[in-house]
Amino acid sequence: MKVFTVNGSPKMEKGNTSLILNPFLEGMREAGAEYELFYTSKLKIGPCIGDFICWDEKPGKCIINDDMQMLYPKLRNADILVLATPVYVPLPGNFQNFLNRLLPLIDPVLQVKAGRTRAKLHKDVNISKIVLVSTCGWWEKGNFGTVIRIAKEFAKDVNVEFAGAVLRPHSDYLGKDNKKTMRVFENCKLAGYQLVKEGKMHSDTLKVIGSPLVSRKKYVD
Numbered sequence: 001m002k003v004f005t006v007n008g009s010p011k012m013e014k015g016n017t018s019l020i021l022n023p024f025l026e027g028m029r030e031a032g033a034e035y036e037l038f039y040t041s042k043l044k045i046g047p048c049i050g051d052f053i054c055w056d057e058k059p060g061k062c063i064i065n066d067d068m069q070m071l072y073p074k075l076r077n078a079d080i081l082v083l084a085t086p087v088y089v090p091l092p093g094n095f096q097n098f099l100n101r102l103l104p105l106i107d108p109v110l111q112v113k114a115g116r117t118r119a120k121l122h123k124d125v126n127i128s129k130i131v132l133v134s135t136c137g138w139w140e141k142g143n144f145g146t147v148i149r150i151a152k153e154f155a156k157d158v159n160v161e162f163a164g165a166v167l168r169p170h171s172d173y174l175g176k177d178n179k180k181t182m183r184v185f186e187n188c189k190l191a192g193y194q195l196v197k198e199g200k201m202h203s204d205t206l207k208v209i210g211s212p213l214v215s216r217k218k219y220v221d
């Protein structure tokens with residue numbers, strides 16, 4: 001099983017998103033998957049210019065010559081797409097560029113599903129699951145609402161299963177090396193393992209990952 005992961009944090013390896021993404025990927029690897037990890041901030045990924053050449057004149061081909069050209073074959077070969085990003089009201093700009101530049105993977109053969117017009121991925125794209133891994137700064141999980149909606153909408157638009165979200169609020173508390181934090185990391189690893197072995201992450205595992213590391217009162221104070 002091949003996993004394509006993109007981390008949209010401008011803080012890259014030093015960010016909070018990496019803290020939960022790394023054990024998650026390690027769990028996937030232990031379960032037998034191979035993964036590749038890319039940081040949008042290390043790559044040159046310009047914005048989509050909206051010409052729709054990738055849909056009309058050259059189906060599946062993007063005419064912008066930047067690092068997406070290196071990523072497209074890897075994306076086509078992946079079975080699972082892991083979208084990792086911090087919440088940035090709603091997304092970091094580079095990561096939004098990456099999402100928009102997935103357009104050439106989409107085949108505009110339309111269908112209506114549950115009252116919405118949807119496309120699907122081209123036949124040569126293997127991706128069968130999309131997962132979100134995200135951190136946010138504020139205390140509540142409610143801060144993930146927009147980002148979850150974006151990931152879910154994208155999965156629905158391309159007719160691929162949304163396999164769930166690994167979410168860590170008030171993620172600046174992850175830096176503290178204590179028992180609760182260790183439990184979060186262990187469960188990130190477990191979630192990755194479950195996803196590969198069983199095709200889904202358990203809700204109790206995801207609950208531990210998102211559980212409070214401090215009371216809201218203490219956080220606000």
Ligand SMILES: Cc1cc2nc3c(=O)[nH]c(=O)nc-3n(C[C@H](O)[C@H](O)[C@H](O)COP(=O)(O)O)c2cc1C
Pocket residue numbers: 009010011012014015016017018086087088089135136137138139143171172
């Ligand atoms: C421009 C910007 C916008 C942000 N917007 C939100 C937000 O709307 N809600 C929230 O809870 N955290 C927000 N945050 C905090 C980040 O989501 C949080 O610190 C995250 O863990 C950073 O991940 P990273 O270290 O991997 O970059 C924002 C941070 C920045 C820099």
